[in-house]
Amino acid sequence: MSEVVVTAGDSPIREVNIEIRARLAEGNSVVVRDTRSRHNLGVGLPAGAKVRFEGSVGYYCGGLNDGAFIEVERNAGWSTGEAMATGEIIVNGYAGMSTGASMRGGLIHVKGDAGPRCGVAMKGGDIIVEGKIGYMSGFMAHAGRIIALSGADEACADSLWGGEVWVAGPVESLGVDSKIIEPEPEEVASVEELLAGRGLGDNSREWQKIVSAQKLWHFESRDASAWLMI
């Protein structure tokens, strides 16, 4: 597989994405240069594709990913990998708000911190954040795992319906209707195995596994005051 360069610059994003797909279809891997933190780069990439973005990208990079391997050299804006089905996205810097929003499968690996509502409404897959996850991460997630290696900001796992938020390091506060439970040894082994496979093995971590307290599953409007945060 040879590597070819696509330049984003100020070209219309539709044209940039068409060119990325054309180069991929010829059997190449693609490096995108001069990304200028622009939005919607590399959306809907197919299985087997390999795309690397130099610099930073804007919103929705790698959204609807269907099996591609995508790497962002620096930072990503909002909703990286939104609604992705499968595949892998690596962000080497900071990932903005709503990383992995509504994702259904695959893996997002953020090497810096992640912004607020990381994994919002996710339905499957894994998000690994080597830094800290932002305010209200895991908000209304249904399934999947968010794994944070350096703590979580306030209101962690707020209104979690299902899925798991794993935090090593301090959790500033829990959001509504979530609770910390003792993980089973085989669950810890599964998380550590995933991390070890990415060069992040460390068996000394003290995990806080956060799951839904399941009270909001049976919401009654007369109880609304119990859920109001302000």
Place this chain on the structure above:
Amino acid sequence: MCGIAGRILSAPGRIGDDLVDLMEAQRHRGADSTGFALYGEPLETGYIVRAMAPERDKLSADLDDFLAILRENGSDFLADPTYDNADTAHVSVRMTIKDPKDFVTWSRQADTMCEQLEIQSVGRSLEIVKDLGGASEVAEKHNIRDFIGTHGLGHARLATESSVSPTASHPFWARLFPDVAIVHNGQITDYYTWRDRLERKGYRFMTYNDSELIAVWIADQMAQGSSQAKAMKDSIGQIDGVFTYLLCDTDSMGFAKDRWAIKPLVVIEENGQMAVATEEQAVRMVYPGNEDIINYDGPSMTGTWQISSVRKAA
């Protein structure tokens, strides 16, 4: 959805040019109107007044009325007013005036003729210029790129709550406080409650844009002796909605973000200069290199940068 931006230079320079670039890169966030709050070299005495008249044909008569009110208040034009010569019905006017005997008395009286000539900013340094269209069109019409100054704000508007008109766009002047301006990205949900309260206290609203509320609210806090930094902090608990706004005067620029961490803010600071915007791609227009960015993404945040040396105090 709107886009906001701010820029601070370490010495007077092409602030207008940078702000147009910052806003052009956020054109997709709203291009029904664009506006700028520009801070040039401050006058030692006298004020720069920026105003807009809806009817170009009547400008000369409206300026006569405006001048009559100035003279009643011991002021006068320091030079002939200048205005754009576009073919639009509305016209933007720039005036320099002598200090009125009492600023507030004059300002309140001048606002009684706001339907003829609406004051958009008054300051030793501040000039608010806003109009319909995207950054490039507004910049070309009002010669923004050539403006020399130390700092300023920009705003790209996508109207969601009120009408589109040249006067209803941002930035907004914190009425009665010279040189204080805001730009806002978000929605204020208790707008009518606050507007009602503030109108009872005698404040005049020029538009139905919810962002104007922030400017008037801040002015009211300042009238009660609050510092701008304190007012910004207090606004987070008192104003309901989702917002990130920038507040600026001659000495400082600050930001405040709501409790829900909805609206982003991206900053690059380097060598006593600073660029801030809603999106990273905007700040990359003035910092195209590898400078590190700071994302102010969390809830309930405020901060202030000093204009002289760009220091942030959280």
